[in-house]
Structure formats: C-alpha cells, structure tokens
Amino acid sequence: MISIEKIQPEDNQAIAVLIREVLTEFGANKPGTVFTDPTTDDLYLLFQTPKAHYFIAKDNGVVVGGCGIYPTTGLPEECVELVKLYVSKSHRGIGLGKQLMEQSIHAAISEGYGELYLETLPELHIAVGLYEHLEFEYLDHPYGDSGHFACDLWMRKNLI
Template identity: 50%
Template sequence: MSITIREIQPHDNAAMAVIIKTSLEEFGLNIPGTAYFDESTNHLYDAFQIKGSKYYVAIENNEVIGGVGIYPSNGLPADTVELVKMYLAPASRGKGLGKTLMQKCITLAGELGYHHIYLESMPELAAAVTAYEKLGFKLLDKPVGDTGHYSCSIWMLYQIKP
C-alpha cells in the first residue's frame, strides 16, 4: 500500500471534514473556538484558494486519510504562516505520515518566502504537540494573530532555516 500526497480537490472536502470533526470528538474537543466550528472545515478546498496558502491530503487506496495546510491567518506577521487543520484518521496515526505532511508544509512555506510557521493546539492533543516539538517547533507564551481559535492554549513557532 502506498500513500499519495497531493493538493486538496473539491471532492475531498467531505472526507476531510469527517476526519477533522471525528478527531476532535475523539478528544472531547468538539467545542466552540476550535476547528470543529470553523465554516472552512466543511469547505477546505475553497478556503485554500487564497494566495500564500495550500492544503495537502494524504490518499491511500483511493481514500482520504488525512491532511494539513498552511494559511496566512489574520494578524500574523507578513513573514509568518500558520500550520492548520493537521488531522489524520485514527488508523493512519503513529506511522510517520503526520511528520511527512508537516515537512511538506515547511518546505512549501520556505519556498513561498515565509520565515516562520505558527500553530495552535491543545493539551488534549499531546501526541501532536510532541510531534511538533520533535520537528523543531518551540512553545510560545501567548497567541499570535487572530485565528478565532480561542479554545487553544498551546501556541508554537517554527523558524524556517534560511
């Protein structure tokens, strides 16, 4: 079985919305101030049509099994992009796919001229936070920008190597 990573297509919207929402439900995070209630969660393809953004999906056996994107969220410095909506189906976790997806976003962010990648998370997603730290993301004391995810209490920043 091989996994293909490609840019999101309109027909991927429903599958990614299910992965995001069921993942948040799994951790009891289907609460306001999270991606669960973002309008864009149901329309990822459309949301990622703006300049400086891109969303990747991972496909196995013609089925969407996860995704992640970068997005120039409101209020971020011009040289910073946000790593957003990083979710994998439960059976696809713990196999290095998340790392592969994040590295693809880091490479793209550098190619697009960004110097930093910002992300927000929650203590309930400890495995993800550990993965971010292993990639080189550093904890911040407060949020950056205006993402609308006021329920997030973990903020991290990655410095892209020049």
C-alpha cells in the same frame, strides 16, 4: 498505497468528517476550534487564498489525513500558520503526520516564509509531541487572529 496531494473540491466532505472525528476522539470537539469553524466544510475554497496550501493524504483513494499552511490575519508578514494537521486513527504511528508537516514546511519555505506558527490544544497530545520533535518552541501568547479562541497552546518554528 499512500499519496499526498493538494486538496481538491471532492476532498471537502471526507476531510471535514475526518477532522471532526479526530477532535471528538480526543475530547476537543468544542466551540472555538475548527470543529465549529464553518470553513471546515469547504477547505478547498479556503485554501484558494494566495500563499495558502493544504495537502491531503489518501490511502488507495480514501482520505486519511491532511495538513497545510495559511496566511492567518494578523500574523507578522514573514510568518504563516501551520493548520489542520489531522491523521486518522488507523494511519497514526507510521510517520504520516510528519510527512504532511514536512510537505507543509516545504510549501512555506517555497512561498518565502521564515517562520511557522501554530495553535493547538493539550488534548491533541500526539500532535504536540510531533511539534516538539520537529523543534517548535512554545509561546506564552497567540499570534494573529485565527478565531480559534479555545486553542491555548501556541508554538513557533524558525524556517531560516
């Protein structure tokens, strides 16, 4: 049975491993991404930031995905970044990524945000397709200062 819950300290290692496995699988394991971002190893602490939320998907207690929102420095006040959407290979194609995103969108709305922003890479084409399906629009430049300089696709979605 799959559950979606807020990240806990004991989830840190499993989600960090999953993120790096997915990035490696798609050839996106490079500097300037969350692959080398030191916060990837302690997402629980990172998401203690006010108005930040991270959700973990577990299948019978095993971490199989995650997604969240984070008030990235430099974003417009009403905007939050959708971050770290990763689903294990074994759990793709069953709507789990969409469920995680919907949970994150609900959290953004409940926090009063009117816009979602995200950064990604063309290599992560499965996620890009999901973003397009959920009506994210392409931007020609980044918002904010995530520090993920390797990401070269930027998208946004109105929540209002």
